[in-house]
Every structure is written in C-alpha cells, then in structure tokens.
Amino acid sequence: MTSLLRKFLPTSSPKNCDDGDDYSFEYSFAVEYSGPPVSHDIPLVVPIDTDRIPTASVVVTASMLSNLSLPVIQPVSKINPLSKKLSKELKSGSEPGTSTNLVSNSGACVGFSSELGLIGVEEGIPKVSDGIGSSGTFGFSDSRDGSQELSGSSELEEGLDDDGEVGLGLDEGELSSRALSPEIRSIQGEEDCIEESPCHFTGTSVVTSRDPESTDVGSELTDHYDQEIFQRRAIVKKGFCNRCNKRNRFAEKVVCIVCRAQYCGNCVVRAMGSMPEGRKCITCIGFPIDESKRGSLGKSSRILRQLFSDLEVNEIMRFEISCEANQLPPQLIYVNGKPLCHEELVALQMCLNPPKKLKPGRYWYDKVSGFWGKEGEKPCQIISAQLNVGYAIMLKASNGDTNIRINNREITKAELRMLQWAGIHCEGSPHFWVSADGSYQEEGQNNVMGKIWEKVGIKIVCALLSLPIPPEDAKPSGEEVVNTANGVLHKTLNKLLLVGCDKSGTSTIFKQAKMVYNVPFSADERQDIKLQIQSSLYGYLGILLEGRERFEEEFLMEMRRKCSDEPGPSRSCSQINGENIYSISPRLKAFSDWLLEVMISGNLDIIFPAASREYAPLIEDMWKDKAFQATYDRRNELHMLPRIASYFLDRAVEISSTDYEPSDTDILYAEGITPSNGLASMEFSFPKSTQDSFMDPADQNDPLHRYQLIRVHSSSLGENCKWLEMFEDTDLVLYCVSLTDYDQLSDYTTGVSSNKMLESKKLFESIVTHPTFHQKNFLLILNKFDLLEEKIEEIPLTQCEWFSDFNPVISHNQSSTSSSYTNPSLAQRAFHHIAVKFKRLFHSLTGRKLYVSRVTGLEPDCVDEALRYAREILTWEETWEEEKPLTVRDLSSCSAEASTSS
Ligand SMILES: Nc1nc2c(ncn2[C@@H]2O[C@H](COP(=O)(O)OP(=O)(O)OP(=O)(O)O)[C@@H](O)[C@H]2O)c(=O)[nH]1
Numbered sequence: 001m002t003s004l005l006r007k008f009l010p011t012s013s014p015k016n017c018d019d020g021d022d023y024s025f026e027y028s029f030a031v032e033y034s035g036p037p038v039s040h041d042i043p044l045v046v047p048i049d050t051d052r053i054p055t056a057s058v059v060v061t062a063s064m065l066s067n068l069s070l071p072v073i074q075p076v077s078k079i080n081p082l083s084k085k086l087s088k089e090l091k092s093g094s095e096p097g098t099s100t101n102l103v104s105n106s107g108a109c110v111g112f113s114s115e116l117g118l119i120g121v122e123e124g125i126p127k128v129s130d131g132i133g134s135s136g137t138f139g140f141s142d143s144r145d146g147s148q149e150l151s152g153s154s155e156l157e158e159g160l161d162d163d164g165e166v167g168l169g170l171d172e173g174e175l176s177s178r179a180l181s182p183e184i185r186s187i188q189g190e191e192d193c194i195e196e197s198p199c200h201f202t203g204t205s206v207v208t209s210r211d212p213e214s215t216d217v218g219s220e221l222t223d224h225y226d227q228e229i230f231q232r233r234a235i236v237k238k239g240f241c242n243r244c245n246k247r248n249r250f251a252e253k254v255v256c257i258v259c260r261a262q263y264c265g266n267c268v269v270r271a272m273g274s275m276p277e278g279r280k281c282i283t284c285i286g287f288p289i290d291e292s293k294r295g296s297l298g299k300s301s302r303i304l305r306q307l308f309s310d311l312e313v314n315e316i317m318r319f320e321i322s323c324e325a326n327q328l329p330p331q332l333i334y335v336n337g338k339p340l341c342h343e344e345l346v347a348l349q350m351c352l353n354p355p356k357k358l359k360p361g362r363y364w365y366d367k368v369s370g371f372w373g374k375e376g377e378k379p380c381q382i383i384s385a386q387l388n389v390g391y392a393i394m395l396k397a398s399n400g401d402t403n404i405r406i407n408n409r410e411i412t413k414a415e416l417r418m419l420q421w422a423g424i425h426c427e428g429s430p431h432f433w434v435s436a437d438g439s440y441q442e443e444g445q446n447n448v449m450g451k452i453w454e455k456v457g458i459k460i461v462c463a464l465l466s467l468p469i470p471p472e473d474a475k476p477s478g479e480e481v482v483n484t485a486n487g488v489l490h491k492t493l494n495k496l497l498l499v500g501c502d503k504s505g506t507s508t509i510f511k512q513a514k515m516v517y518n519v520p521f522s523a524d525e526r527q528d529i530k531l532q533i534q535s536s537l538y539g540y541l542g543i544l545l546e547g548r549e550r551f552e553e554e555f556l557m558e559m560r561r562k563c564s565d566e567p568g569p570s571r572s573c574s575q576i577n578g579e580n581i582y583s584i585s586p587r588l589k590a591f592s593d594w595l596l597e598v599m600i601s602g603n604l605d606i607i608f609p610a611a612s613r614e615y616a617p618l619i620e621d622m623w624k625d626k627a628f629q630a631t632y633d634r635r636n637e638l639h640m641l642p643r644i645a646s647y648f649l650d651r652a653v654e655i656s657s658t659d660y661e662p663s664d665t666d667i668l669y670a671e672g673i674t675p676s677n678g679l680a681s682m683e684f685s686f687p688k689s690t691q692d693s694f695m696d697p698a699d700q701n702d703p704l705h706r707y708q709l710i711r712v713h714s715s716s717l718g719e720n721c722k723w724l725e726m727f728e729d730t731d732l733v734l735y736c737v738s739l740t741d742y743d744q745l746s747d748y749t750t751g752v753s754s755n756k757m758l759e760s761k762k763l764f765e766s767i768v769t770h771p772t773f774h775q776k777n778f779l780l781i782l783n784k785f786d787l788l789e790e791k792i793e794e795i796p797l798t799q800c801e802w803f804s805d806f807n808p809v810i811s812h813n814q815s816s817t818s819s820s821y822t823n824p825s826l827a828q829r830a831f832h833h834i835a836v837k838f839k840r841l842f843h844s845l846t847g848r849k850l851y852v853s854r855v856t857g858l859e860p861d862c863v864d865e866a867l868r869y870a871r872e873i874l875t876w877e878e879t880w881e882e883e884k885p886l887t888v889r890d891l892s893s894c895s896a897e898a899s900t901s902s
C-alpha cells in the first residue's frame with residue numbers, strides 16, 4: 001500500500017499555495033517511515049466496512065418522487081481521475097445504495113490525499129466509527145483496481161495543480177461531511193460533462209451525518225432538523241461554480257439558500273429553474289432553508305438583477321419570503337423551555353417589537369418586562385411585554401449568578417453593573433419587580449422606586465455593557481444587517497474607549513470627533529455646554545477682577561512712593577485714587593466683591609448660570625469700564641487665567657446674554673461636555689477621504705462599518721479602576737496623555753501633590769494590567785503637541801524624573817535640504833522620547849506593541865488622523881488574529897520602537 005501510494009501521489013505541498021488568501025495547509029501523504037522508534041501511539045486508519053455505514057431510509061415523500069430527481073453524493077473533485085470513472089458508472093445506471101459506496105470511496109480517497117481529508121474521515125462521517133473492528137476494505141481496494149484508476153501520476157498531478165485547494169474553499173471545513181449535493185459535480189476540464197444537465201438520481205438513499213459546528217440551533221432537540229439541513233450541504237469551493245465548475249473568483253454567484261451551492265451567471269437558470277421558492281437548486285425545492293441564510297431572504301443580488309427584469313426579481317424574492325417551505329418552523333423555537341406552536345410564533349413575530357433575526361434556538365422571555373435573550377445569556381433585546389408565548393420564566397434562564405432577581409430571573413453580572421451604575425441599591429440581594437416601562441420596585445413592597453430608563457446616562461451604560469434598551473429609544477447599533485442595492489451587508493461596530501488623566505484632553509478629542517464625523521450635539525448637550533461656558537466665563541471674570549484689585553493696590557503703592565519722592569505739597573489719597581486707572585465704580589465694586597466671595601466659597605457652578613440673567617447687564621458695563629480694560633490688557637500676568645479664557649472673554653457680552661447659542665468652536669473650546677458620571681458615547685463612521693487611497697478598496701469608505709467612541713473620565717473608573725469591567729468588549733483603548741504634563745503638579749486632594757506625567761503613567765499601568773484589558777490593543781494619544789512646542793523651549797523635559805535621560809543632540813549641520821524628518825525639532829524629539837518610554841513600559845507589562853499617535857486635540861485633522869489610525873490598527877490586528885499564530889504576532893512587538901505614527 002505504502003509503495004503504491006508513493007508511486008502515484010506527489011508528496012509535495014500544493015503548487016499554488018502562494019495563492020495567498022486561500023490555503024495554508026500542506027498535503028501530507030503516506031510514506032514509509034524510517035526514523036527512530038516512536039514512543040507514542042500511532043493513529044490507526046480504521047478499515048471501513050461499507051456495509052456498516054448507516055444509511056437513512058429512502059425518501060418516500062410523494063411530492064418529491066413525482067417530479068424531482070434526487071441529488072447524489074458528490075465525489076470530492078480532488079480525486080478527479082477516480083470520480084471520472086465513478087460518474088460514468090453512476091450515469092450508466094445505478095441502483096439505490098450507490099451513494100454508500102461513494103461515501104466509502106471518496107472518504108477513503110480524501111483520507112489519503114490530504115490532511116483535511118483525514119479529518120473528514122474522522123469527523124465528517126462520525127458513524128463510520130461504528131465499523132471499528134470490521135474487516136471491510138478501505139479505499140483503493142483491489143476490486144476497484146486502484147492502480148488503473150490512478151494510472152499516470154501526471155494526470156493526478158494535473159488535477160492537484162489546477163485546484164490544489166481541496167477543502168479550504170469548502171465552506172468552513174465541512175468537506176467530507178457532505179452527504180448529499182444537488183448534482184454530480186462535473187469533472188474539471190471535461191467540457192462534455194459541463195454541457196450536460198446535472199446528473200441526478202432518483203431513489204438514492206440518504207446518509208445521515210451531523211454538522212460538527214452547528215451552534216445556532218444547538219440543542220439536541222433540534223438535531224434532527226440540523227441533520228436534515230446539513231445533509232443537503234453542497235461542497236462549495238471559493239470562486240467555483242457548482243455547476244460548470246469553472247472558476248471566476250470575482251464574479252458574483254447566486255447561492256442556494258438550502259445547500260449553499262453557488263452558481264455563476266451562466267448556470268443559474270439551469271440550476272435553479274424558475275425559482276418558485278426563491279434561490280434554490282431545483283433539487284432543493286421543498287426543503288427547509290439553511291438557517292444561517294435566513295437573514296438574506298428576500299434580498300436579491302446584483303447578478304439576479306442582471307439576469308432577470310426587476311419585475312421578475314421582485315417576484316422571485318416575494319416567493320422566497322412567503323413560500324411555506326421557507327418559513328421558520330415554530331417547533332424549533334423554544335421559549336422558556338417550550339417549543340412554540342404556530343399561534344405562538346405568529347404572536348411573537350407580529351407583536352409591536354418582535355425579536356430581531358429570529359432563528360431556531362432556545363430563548364428566554366420575561367413576560368413582565370419584555371426582556372428577551374438566548375437561554376443562558378444576558379438579555380439581548382426588549383420585545384413587547386405580555387405575549388402569551390412559552391412557559392413561565394425560569395430562575396436560571398440567563399444563567400445569572402448574582403443572587404439578585406428581576407421578575408423571578410437571577411440576573412447576570414452585566415445587568416447588575418447596569419443597576420449599580422444607575423445608582424440602584426443592590427445590597428442584600430434584592431428581588432426586583434420591573435415592568436415594561438422600566439419602573440421598578442422591590443418584591444412584596446408596593447412602592448415604585450423609580451424608572452430604570454430615566455436614570456442619567458443609563459442608555460450609554462447599556463450600550464457599553466451591550467445590554468438592550470427599550471425599543472423606542474433603541475437605535476441601530478452593534479451588528480446589524482442592512483439591506484442595500486447590492487444585497488446584504490453586515491454592519492459591524494467597533495468600540496473605542498477613550499480615557500486619560502485629568503485635563504489630558506479626552507473631552508476635547510471627543511467633541512472634535514463629533515464635529516469631524518458630523519455627529520450633531522443634542523439639544524440637551526448644547527444647553528449643558530452653554531451653561532458650562534457661561535459659568536466658566538464668570539470664573540474668568542472673577543480671576544480678572546481679583547487681578548484688578550492687585551493691580552489697583554500696586555498702582556496705589558507706586559503712586560505713594562512717587563508722591564513721597566516728589567518735592568512740594570503731598571496730594572491727598574482721594575486725588576491719588578482718582579488717578580488710579582485700576583479703580584472701578586462702587587456699583588461694579590459691589591458686584592466684584594460678591595463674585596469673588598462666591599468663587600472663594602466654591603459655589604460658582606451652583607450660582608451660575610442661574611444668576612446670569614440678573615447679572616448679564618452688569619457684564620456689559622464692566623466690559624466697557626476703563627479699569628477692567630486696563631486689567632484685561634495685563635491678563636498675561638494672571639497665571640490663574642487659562643489660555644482659552646481670551647477666546648471667551650473677547651465676547652463676554654455676547655456670551656453672558658441669555659439668548660447666546662454656542663458655536664461649534666465654542667463647544668470645542670468649552671470645558672467639559674459630559675454628564676455627571678463622566679461618560680459620553682457617540683457612534684460614527686469614516687467618510688471617504690483621499691488619505692484612504694492606499695487602503696484596500698474594500699476597507700475604503702465603508703459607511704456600514706460603525707465605530708463607537710466612548711469617553712470616560714478617569715475619576716469615574718472608581719477605586720482600582722474597578723469600573724473598567726464595564727468596558728470589557730472594548731476593541732481598542734485610546735489612552736490620552738497631555739504632553740505638557742511633564743512639569744505639572746497635580747493639584748489634587750490627596751494632599752501629596754506629584755508630577756502629573758508620573759500620575760498619568762501610573763493610571764496607564766493600572767489600566768494596561770487590568771484583567772479586563774488583557775490582550776487588548778492600546779493606542780497612546782500624546783495630546784497637546786502645539787503646547788509642547790512652546791513649552792519645550794522654556795522648560796526642559798528632564799523636569800520629569802522619568803525623562804531624566806532625555807539628551808537631545810542638536811544637529812549643527814543644518815543644510816538647506818534638512819527637513820523636519822532628517823532634523824527633527826526639539827518638540828518632535830521630546831515627543832519621540834516620551835513615546836518610546838511608554839512603548840517600553842507597555843512592552844514590559846504586556847510583551848506587546850503599543851501604538852502611538854501625536855495629536856493636537858484642537859485641530860480637526862489631527863483627531864481625524866488619530867482615529868483613522870485606530871481603524872487601521874483594528875483592521876491590522878484582526879488580520880493578524882485570523883492569519884498568524886500568536887507567536888509570530890508577538891515577535892512584531894520587538895520592533896516596538898520602529899513605528900511611531902505622527
Ligand atoms: N492648546 C491645546 N489645548 C488643548 C488640547 N487638547 C485639550 N486642550 C485644552 O486642555 C484643557 C483640558 O482639556 P479637556 O479636553 O477638557 O480635558 P479632559 O481630559 O476632558 O479633562 P477633564 O476636564 O479633567 O475631564 C481644555 O481647556 C482644552 O481646551 C490641545 O491639543 N492643544
């Protein structure tokens with residue numbers, strides 16, 4: 001046997017393995033073993049007793065026998081030479097039971113011809129193992145005269161050459177488990193076969209097999225159904241038409257919603273006929289659809305529209321949606337353990353807020369609140385309440401382990417966090433009663449404690465925790481199927497978490513992103529920001545007025561000194577005061593005193609802007625006042641006044657008026673945006689940009705790919721960042737650091753004031769090492785580069801002990817050609833130094849690579865660039881995860897310092 005195989009089978013890997021996207025496995029063929037003795041068991045190839053392969057009973061449904069020819073198992077096309085003969089045999093008239101032989105033959109051949117095939121033998125036809133110990137013959141039995149079948153290794157090689165990709169194209173490795181397929185695959189290169197109509201059989205018996213991967217349907221109760229669907233699976237190879245077997249990778253194909261066979265434009269009509277049940281092979285008519293295709297029911301493809309008129313396409317799609325064979329089978333949907341009857345399914349589907357994308361499976365339903373979820377999982381939707389479907393809900397329906405109950409169901413951790421965040425007390429394992437409108441009370445007590453959905457920020461929290469919110473508030477998010485002219489596209493949502501220390505600029509970046517991606521501020525947000533701007537304005541005024549007092553005093557002392565120096569009679573105090581340009585009128589003085597008092601008491605935010613209406617007229621007077629203007633001219637001396645103050649103070653009169661509406665720039669410059677819990681969230685997608693031109697066209701301008709940017713204030717992360725758990729499904733963490741922090745001291749409550757850069761480093765460490773973020777990707781945003789450029793000229797970076805080794809060599813040969821690249825500025829060097837420090841830190845903590853982006857939050861392009869970089873990282877990391885083993889990926893972090901985006 002061994003020598004026989006050696007003679008005929010090449011032991012090389014597929015020739016076109018450089019095809020890249022297709023396959024990475026190698027064929028391994030049996031060769032005589034000549035190495036040292038092995039210490040472990042050698043897996044045995046078990047002989048198959050063909051008689052013992054179970055076969056299902058013959059299909060006898062009248063409707064099927066009447067006008068249909070039944071599909072037959074296909075030999076795997078890899079074994080072309082063999083299948084050529086087989087198909088001839090089959091054509092020349094075969095009897096029921098032939099398929100059994102086919103299975104054994106194809107199974108055996110595959111087993112020997114590729115690794116994948118071996119797996120197929122083990123998994124695909126599991127019941128074959130019943131035959132262990134039997135003495136059946138295997139594969140190339142003498143009776144088949146394998147040597148003749150395989151005569152001429154060149155022929156075989158040719159077969160391998162042309163499509164040395166057995167299997168991979170096979171939908172998800174289902175290779176040999178296919179037991180039925182709509183037609184005998186014509187043999188590659190045999191034109192005569194292509195022109196023939198597919199060879200079908202009547203009265204072929206059916207071999208049952210199980211889909212090893214099916215998860216959707218899942219339960220043992222739906223096994224039977226599962227099997228039925230699975231039996232029909234066609235072998236599908238990437239790019240190949242299942243009828244003519246010609247390959248055109250890029251040509252669109254029409255896919256059968258039952259067996260998944262795909263047909264090119266030339267073959268669709270022959271293979272699918274008039275499509276009375278939509279896109280099904282003629283032989284699949286009457287069979288239930290593959291549930292994974294349910295989402296695409298009624299959604300036509302471009303190729304159909306090319307083949308048929310619009311009217312015809314619409315008709316076909318209507319059939320596809322409405323014909324009986326394609327309807328959800330109610331008994332496969334379990335609600336609280338009960339298989340539904342027809343009426344219940346109708347009630348479920350016809351209610352105001354039906355479950356989305358309902359598929360066969362097991363669900364739980366809380367009739368009182370409308371919570372709906374998959375058995376053993378947290379709720380995924382809130383559907384209409386009070387539907388009469390299924391049994392009563394079970395305590396462990398969602399597999400919760402919190403001891404806290406909602407409507408007799410023990411809730412999940414995510415739900416508990418949601419309640420806690422909403423400020424609902426969960427101590428003492430309470431049992432809540434929650435009704436459809438979200439009002440909740442403790443069981444046994446007749447007083448409503450509040451409404452869950454009215455809690456501040458609850459919707460954001462739910463979005464973060466991937467928990468549902470009531471339908472009227474729900475807007476599309478997460479994975480959503482969108483119907484477009486080209487058919488069905490899956491929309492995905494990537495979550496980006498933006499976090500950083502105090503004043504690092506996270507809210508600036510968040511707001512900037514809103515503007516860049518055209519996500520409007522809500523009326524509430526605008527109102528909040530307006531009040532925020534106004535109260536900040538009073539704060540700035542207060543600082544100026546305080547400065548004015550100081551200037552007035554200084555001026556007075558100066559005058560006195562001059563007076564005493566002057567010869568002649570000394571002038572009176574009032575005279576001096578009259579000349580003091582920093583003196584204000586008693587009315588303004590009263591206001592000033594009051595304002596300063598309020599500021600000292602720390603009540604500014606509370607009193608303003610409620611009081612702003614009253615004081616608005618005073619602002620105008622004050623603005624015109626000479627003393628005030630003189631003070632304003634010297635505002636640079638007032639270190640308490642933030643840089644941004646001038647922007648608002650210049651328009652103090654306009655801003656303090658009640659009908660002031662902040663512009664977008666005002667909003668950007670304003671401090672703060674977020675509600676009390678420091679959380680803000682927005683969804684966006686990237687508009688097309690010229691910068692994308694280097695990217696894969698598929699990635700370009702994908703408005704369906706949505707991103708959620710979540711900004712959280714570091715103070716809302718709680719002790720030891722315990723709230724980070726909430727963000728466990730974050731795809732990328734954007735950690736924001738202010739580049740100007742290196743000489744700043746935190747003005748914080750703890751009493752011990754420390755360097756802000758070191759504080760930022762500390763927070764970074766705790767977030768990076770937090771279990772929730774294990775293996776997460778991080779993008780470091782080094783913000784406020786514009787300010788660094790100014791500051792670095794005055795204050796050395798070494799002010800921060802972490803950067804004490806910063807020792808830039810200033811190049812002296814500044815040629816006319818030197819660019820910022822060959823001769824970076826001091827700020828660029830400082831930025832790079834800081835970036836490298838963080839990269840090394842990250843690598844030492846995680847062994848992985850930190851991405852870095854240089855940003856000036858006030859510049860829209862900068863923020864856009866950083867977020868596009870974030871998108872690239874996600875795409876890149878996904879590719880890595882799919883294609884490369886972890887070890888290779890880890891190696892890439894060795895070059896951690898090589899790439900620093902700027
Ligand atoms: N010049 C300059 N100023 C910036 C930049 N980014 C943020 N700022 C300013 O820095 C200050 C703090 O920024 P925020 O965005 O409010 O910082 P934060 O992270 O929200 O900090 P908290 O207010 O503590 O939540 C604001 O006055 C911003 O206008 C920048 O890139 N350049």
Ligand SMILES: [Ca+2]
Pocket residue numbers: 503507508671672673
């Ligand atoms: Ca802020």
